[in-house]
Amino acid sequence: MQSPDSATTTLINNLNTALVMVDEHLNIVYANHAGEALFETGTKQLYGHSLYEFFMPGSIKGSRLKAALRKGEDFTENEIRLCFRENRFVQADLTVTNLQTEDGPRLLFELRKIDQQKRISRENQQNAQHYAARELIRGLAHEIKNPLGGIRGAAQLLEKVLENKEHQEFTQMIIEQSDRLRNLVDRLLGPNSLPRLQWSNLHQALEKVRTLMRVDSETPVTMVRDYDPSIPDVHIDQDMIQQAVLNIVRNSIQALSEAHTPSPEIRLVTRVERQMTIQGKRHPLVAKLKIVDNGPGIPPTIRDTLFYPMVSSKQNGSGLGLSIAQTLINHHGGRIDVDSHPGHTEFVLYLPIDRKESLNEQ
Known part of the structure; x- marks a missing residue:
């Protein structure tokens, strides 16, 4: 008592x-x-x-x-x-x-x-839109893949009977473009496999992203860490969380590069949020991961559709990175928020922190 x-x-x-x-x-x-x-x-x-x-x-x-x-x-x-x-x-x-x-x-x-209720409402709307978009894409993917398979097969058969090498170049072009479209459709569908959850330190995934971007990125961007070491282990798929963060960080680096932002900087911040509702479920503890850059901000014209597939403000951008990131975080029962104005763009990933004993009782 x-x-x-x-x-x-x-x-x-x-x-x-x-x-x-x-x-x-x-x-x-x-x-x-x-x-x-x-x-x-x-x-x-x-x-x-x-x-x-x-x-x-x-x-x-x-x-x-x-x-x-x-x-x-x-x-x-x-x-x-x-x-x-x-x-x-x-x-x-x-x-x-x-x-x-x-x-x-x-x-x-x-x-x-007062933004809490707005966020819950926006989250419900965002989830409904995301679900509708994915169902539409699944239907389109089915309609595209079937004829693509037929086109590719016909081109392969035609290539076998053609003796002219120049004509075979055209059949190879048909095959290559069919494969490209099929890969695009697969990427549009996003990751379908369920997460392989393990108790992991969230910061390990973030450090892998930092290391990768130091090697992979051609744009010199300062990566600042501001971690909360008190965050306990989280029940996550490390690879999926790493991919979600990587997609957002790459978007930020591309935006900083295209805007020629002076002293470009990305901050990775982790904190604990208490008593939070995500996807209609109340969580006593939630891990809060912020990815903050000092770039030009997100254009208002695409802010409400930012997580839709094929929506991008970047030159040569596919518009798939954020859509895939949202799917990966949704697989963990979490959510992504975004706040942006010129000079400050902030993506916030929320991941529930479950107690090990409560999961063992289930």
């Missing part, structure tokens, strides 16, 4: 609402789990530090907060836009409450992300 204090702490830490308390100097003295997730850091990096350290200059109205402390007034603001120093934006409803404690006056911030 939990003590009342322990039960209350558990209850507060399982709230979706971020609770953050500051003292009269606006230094943080408390944050629940949702509050830590809001700042994307732990209590050691929060407690004792000023609010000003985490937000862009001018984002925090210190004079209003100090006036609220001085006068003991509470206030509420709706749909505010919080601008964090790492160029991250969060839209939320905010309530500020004055508290009198043994240690002096305090301000309690209650923040509820």
Whole structure:
């Protein structure tokens, strides 16, 4: 049986609402789990530090907060836009409450992300669109592959009876183009095999991507790591996660190269998200992987169809990389979000963190 204090702490830490308390100097003295997730850091990096350290200059109205402390007034603001120093934006409803404690006056911030419900709605719409697109492609693939097989077979038979070598070059062209179209259709269908799940360190897959891009990429791009070492092992298919991240990183490098971005940089960031709903299922813990670049951003014209096959803003781009990445993450019960504006594009991969004992009980 939990003590009342322990039960209350558990209850507060399982709230979706971020609770953050500051003292009269606006230094943080408390944050629940949702509050830590809001700042994307732990209590050691929060407690004792000023609010000003985490937000862009001018984002925090210190004079209003100090006036609220001085006068003991509470206030509420709706749909505010919080601008964090790492160029991250969060839209939320905010309530500020004055508290009198043994240690002096305090301000309690209650923040509820209003983009959470929008994300769930967007995720449902995205999944429905992705499913419809894949079903359409499956039907088209069936209609294309059958005649392609016949065309290729007829060309092979024709090649055997042709004596003129020049004419045989044409039959070879038919065979080669038939094979090219068949390979394109197979790529459109994407990976169909189920993931081979194993308990793995997520950062191993990221390091393999970093190593590969150092060798494979012709564009000099700085790859910055910002990992959370506390993330436990995740039940994933390492190869699939590596492929999904690789597809996104390659897209970013190509965008940086084509835009001739000065000092091109890609950041790989890992954090833990708590109490998150993905594909209609609630997860206490989720691994959050961000791939952030300082490129030109995604054109608004393709933002809503970005994960569709054959949609691309790149020169000579096939438009398959992101579609395949989404399929691979969906195989893991996860999801991909994207936020982009000029100078900042951020793909966020969410992967549920299951407990080993709970999986063993199933």
